[in-house]
Amino acid sequence: MSTPTATATNSKLDSKCPSGPLADRWEKHRFDLKLVNPANRRKFHVLVVGTGLAGASAASSLAELGYSVSAFCIQDSPRRAHSIAAQGGINAAKNYQNDGDSVHRLFYDTIKGGDFRARESNVHRLAEVSVNIIDQCVALGVPFAREYGGLLANRSFGGAQVSRTFYARGQTGQQLLLGAYSGLMRQVGEGKVKLYARHEMLDLVVIDGIARGIVCRNLITGEIKSYAGDAVLLCTGGYGNVFYLSTNAKACNVTAAWRAHKRGALFANPCYTQIHPTCIPVSGSHQSKLTLMSESLRNDGRVWVPKAGDESRSPDQVPDEERDYYLERKYPSFGNLSPRDISSRAAKQVCDEGRGVGGSKMSVYLDFRDAIVRDGVDAIRARYGNLFQMYERITGEDPYRVPMRIYPAVHYTMGGVWVDYNLESTIPGLFVLGEANFSDHGANRLGASALMQGLADGYFVIPYTIASHLAGRKFGKVTAEHAEFRRVEQEVRERIERLKNASGKRSPDSFHRELGLLMWDKCGMARNAGGLRQAIGRVRELREQYWQDVKIPGDAANLNNALEHAGRVADFFELAELMCMDALDRNESCGGHFREEFQTPDGEAKRDDANYCYAGAWEVDASASSLAWKLHKEPLVFENVKLAERSYK
């Protein structure tokens, strides 16, 4: 087994971050950006891939500005994108609660929450536009929770000591997505956006160094077709499903982003994955996905395990003095609302010590007993009724009587396609929005910030920054008849044929499960150099085996779920190797990336700011005979916050 090698090269990455006082940078940048004349906008055709919060808000906003837009999604309707499953809420620095919040505080919390591995300029912009997002969503009719007087209600969320999270019951993502979707459909109805549902982007077409279009498979007919445009926006979400089991929807995949990466877009910080602390534990080998229990439950639920490892009593029989409320004990100022990475690792620690609960001893209690005594069962039902019901349906246990059992699960990926301040990748004309990019959350994302970022990028960033490309560069028109489109289409067809013709014995799903288990073991909540090296070797072996031994019955010219899945698994196999390489390169622990070799004496993540204060952006080495990468480093400069140990104690 060859040891992976990463060639560090001098950074060729220009973040295009503006200079000057932090709070003025976005305004200055907006003024410096070129504008596209309203009459010229309809001449530009923008392809938006993905219709979640980022994609739907970008497509509708660009159409409102007058651009000609085509929107693509793999689901049968844009309304089903995975943003819909977000439960808890969306952050905004409105300070409606008069509790000391501000744009600067949201900026600081996000930078600190990300363990000082994100760009100051991007994060400050996110905090600034957060206030506009709430205004926009209310205007679209999103039914946020309200106080009796009719004003908006807030709650607190992990990693923050102020109440800045806006919510719509436990269905905030659904309501925000339906709002963005309604705006998108308005533009579809007016003929400003052409919608392609059940279309999967399978490749990016780059002509003269500029992204000029995509090649898609119509998932119903199997037709491979090219779409040409003047800019391509990837709003295709994260890659958490590389672990097979995650809270992501089943169709979530990395293919669009990965195809762009293979065409030259750098992929940054792939090892930053978020493990969410409050998920329903795995129930057996049939498990197809994991279900999140909203982090908002930690406002009232208390997390504990028995102090003794050999506890066999039912939870209500364990007296208080024999319980270890370990988050409250270890992190008294944040307690049960400690950030996700910290809470997840703490759960793993107590389970590794043999103090976990449930049949496999791989879960911890989330107990509402005290909250029910304090506030009454009706108040708890009003706050979390739908979540309790969902839990009971899945587990057959009643959380009003028996504490919930939870365990961490893969939830979100902070890494993604590298983008500059304009959200443009290293391929001119290719922009990447939302979870698909790497830009705003550093090494760990705070709760209720994913919805914020998706809508910030789509409503309030890309409408301005896309002009840097459309008005700032000279490029001619191309059509889908261009020879390069023909060539890429042919490559797409050959790839499908290769998968289809492998005369193997195993389903794509069985390979995917095997890959997921490997990644969870070696590149999950805790990593070490030995395990990562092993994983890289094993991923390469499995990948080779995959192309020989996969089996896909049915037809390529018809709806074929196994064939769709097969292409996505093939890309996950390549990504998996890069995730391990990135985790191996980063000889420090930060946020969601915990290297066992690098921890403080009390088991907390130990950053190495002297050597690793950079975003690691990987470029496919086109000169290598097999898949290999070159590492580029974008140094992170902190002028407005002091790099500090991230303490929640």
Next chain:
Amino acid sequence: MSSSHDTHAAHGAASTHGAHAEKKSLRLTLHVWRQRDPNAEGKFATYKLDDVSPDMSFLEMLDVLNERLIAGGEEAIAFDHDCREGICGACSLTINGQPHGFERETTTCQIHMRRFEDGQTIYIEPFRANAFPVVKDLVVDRSAFDRIIAAGGFITARAGSAPDANALPIPQVAADAAMDAAACIGCGACVASCKNASAMLFVSAKVSHLALLPQGQAERNSRVLAMVEQMDKEGFGNCTNESECEAACPKGISVSNIARLNREYLRALASSD
């Protein structure tokens, strides 16, 4: 199954909690609708499963069946699904004649096999309605719903033009009522359960959500007229007050929304603007 499946129990955590430790697996007979494409003739195919874990979800049971079909060189059964948390609205299925099965306020993906009996026979069909043509097997085309929303199911509010969110207080009662209606996941069970294949529960939920909010007033009349016109164009039937839709709705959307839709429609017809 390969051994990798078995080790997956360690992936996260297992679950069997004391009392449930000994769960008996179920034997089931499935009759599943198979149809190659929209123009092909469909028919039921019969499959037997004899080791279904009661902890599986209904769709995981179909996953297991599909894995076996693929292993035997047969094409997997096509069905729509995505979030598997009951919120995206992708899953459908008519289970023993009932859209989303027999469990109240539950999507197909949230049904667990512990609700079935050992030895049971289960019929699995697509959602049936003229306006939802079968695409393949259990997959139907529900894009008619998107076209109804495109016709008027929105508030016109350009990005950048919104006033401060607290500039317009909305009484909690109105916000809650709007949220009740807005909870619709657009799955189409209301249509599939209705003998007239009416989409009025779906349309009324969106009309109600927006009509109940002050932001929705400006387009209140034009919205309901446009949405109803599109609904008729798509070939959905009319409501005859059987309330099957409410019973089938996985989100408990009330038929009182249909009454509101009728009032809103008459109001819009009678209005001068």
